[in-house]
Amino acid sequence: MEAALTYACNGGVSELDMMFNTASLDRTSENYSYQRWEHHRRNILSARAHSGSGFTGTMTLPRRLFEATARDLQRIYWASPNIIPEFTDSQQIFDAIQALYLSSNTPRDRQIADRITALHRDALAEDEHILPASLSQFTDFFLAQPGLGLPKITLTPDGTLRTRWIHGPRNFVAIEFTGEPLAKLVAEIPRGDSLTAPHFGSEPVESIVSVACAIGASFA
Amino acid sequence: MTNALAGNTKERIKFENPPITELVVSLFHLPIPEFKAQHIGIYWDRIREKYPLCEQQGVVVNPSDAQPLMEAPGEVFPLPRFWFFSDHHPTLIQVQRNAFMLNWRRLSSSTPSEYPHYETVIKDFWREIEDYKAFIQEFIGRELDPIQRCELTYVNVITPNEVFANQGQLMNMLPPVTSFYDIQTGDRQFAGLNATATYRVNPSLLLDLAIRSGRRSDTMELAVGLELKAYGVPSDLSLDGARAWYDSAHDATYKLFFDATAKQVQETIWKPR
Numbered sequence: 001m002e003a004a005l006t007y008a009c010n011g012g013v014s015e016l017d018m019m020f021n022t023a024s025l026d027r028t029s030e031n032y033s034y035q036r037w038e039h040h041r042r043n044i045l046s047a048r049a050h051s052g053s054g055f056t057g058t059m060t061l062p063r064r065l066f067e068a069t070a071r072d073l074q075r076i077y078w079a080s081p082n083i084i085p086e087f088t089d090s091q092q093i094f095d096a097i098q099a100l101y102l103s104s105n106t107p108r109d110r111q112i113a114d115r116i117t118a119l120h121r122d123a124l125a126e127d128e129h130i131l132p133a134s135l136s137q138f139t140d141f142f143l144a145q146p147g148l149g150l151p152k153i154t155l156t157p158d159g160t161l162r163t164r165w166i167h168g169p170r171n172f173v174a175i176e177f178t179g180e181p182l183a184k185l186v187a188e189i190p191r192g193d194s195l196t197a198p199h200f201g202s203e204p205v206e207s208i209v210s211v212a213c214a215i216g217a218s219f220a
Numbered sequence: 221m222t223n224a225l226a227g228n229t230k231e232r233i234k235f236e237n238p239p240i241t242e243l244v245v246s247l248f249h250l251p252i253p254e255f256k257a258q259h260i261g262i263y264w265d266r267i268r269e270k271y272p273l274c275e276q277q278g279v280v281v282n283p284s285d286a287q288p289l290m291e292a293p294g295e296v297f298p299l300p301r302f303w304f305f306s307d308h309h310p311t312l313i314q315v316q317r318n319a320f321m322l323n324w325r326r327l328s329s330s331t332p333s334e335y336p337h338y339e340t341v342i343k344d345f346w347r348e349i350e351d352y353k354a355f356i357q358e359f360i361g362r363e364l365d366p367i368q369r370c371e372l373t374y375v376n377v378i379t380p381n382e383v384f385a386n387q388g389q390l391m392n393m394l395p396p397v398t399s400f401y402d403i404q405t406g407d408r409q410f411a412g413l414n415a416t417a418t419y420r421v422n423p424s425l426l427l428d429l430a431i432r433s434g435r436r437s438d439t440m441e442l443a444v445g446l447e448l449k450a451y452g453v454p455s456d457l458s459l460d461g462a463r464a465w466y467d468s469a470h471d472a473t474y475k476l477f478f479d480a481t482a483k484q485v486q487e488t489i490w491k492p493r
Contacts, residue, residue, distance in 0.1 A: 056244045057375045065432040065445040087284050088452040089423040094368045121456045
């Protein structure tokens, strides 16, 4: 199965036939998994649907010149480091927006994507920008935390993103995505008898939610 | 190095016989997962009078796309790219889930088409994309904004002429390749070129100059592909911002074309008007 898939990605002409033939053999074995076969079939169809080249022209001669070159380069770079092309400054902003927009947690993450777009445009208008490391940390955090509610999202004067889940007066939890391994955690948690417990600290991003929940914060 | 012919971009040189075969204006946007095969038919119906033919093509993957959407949820077959065109009209529209493109093509000699230049093609692009945008809003309820990437691509094909008859004379046409000739030796002759140089014009605009030499498969005649591709995105990722971006891209490609090609060829083969 793996060999068939690799061949397909390299643009072989009979990959789909190989795939089906291999799958047929698998069907006779006890290990046959329809889901696995379906997964590979879809991967192959997806690979076939892509041109493998960024050439957007339609004329036959230049198309052959440029697409043939793209195929050659794919083979040459088989075992080399992943070298990415030059990119423009706004590329990272778009990547974050797209990652959120296409996430499985669609309604919340699309709202977050829209908010990031608005913040980016507001920042540009004031000759500021979102700190790339903060945006990257912010995006990874929300993609890994589908259960959290939609927070208020703002940009600090330093260019870092700050999120706040506000539940009432003196009742909130906030995370500031510094872009460093430790993110800032600020919370005010009601403790009864009109008492409020303030918390200020820094925690690793991976554990910041569990730490906050342990002191009574809510991310609903 | 700059070419005096290019001069001020406000007063552009236009050629009688430019080598251009195709101009492509491309705009990549957020993928629209709700855009399904059935919508393609509805869209084609809107433009079918002008573009009566439709073909499926492999999806163009944007090289800067960190997370291409291969397949939308609930889709049995991945949505390909579609061409809408006519055999008698040089304009062609391309649509895929995350992109809209408009091509001007030099048609075959039976229906010759004079290059109308950027100013006309970009007007066509904006007219068609405004209609496409209205279609997406009406039938899918989505916007094309924010956008991921704009591209302006000039595809030129150069065939043998008075100053370029074989691979050894490629530098007569494209002086920047001279350094490749300089490292020839008695037992190592220059036989072809396949190279791309990238230039940064400003933080939101990059420019690729690609040269590919080869032969026509039908006549085995020598042919050189010269592609100038401007790419990037307006800083605010907006569709409105793309208008100024394309104009800047046009300025940058215009200057690079003049700097990359030999003045003698510009004057004697392509001939300024």
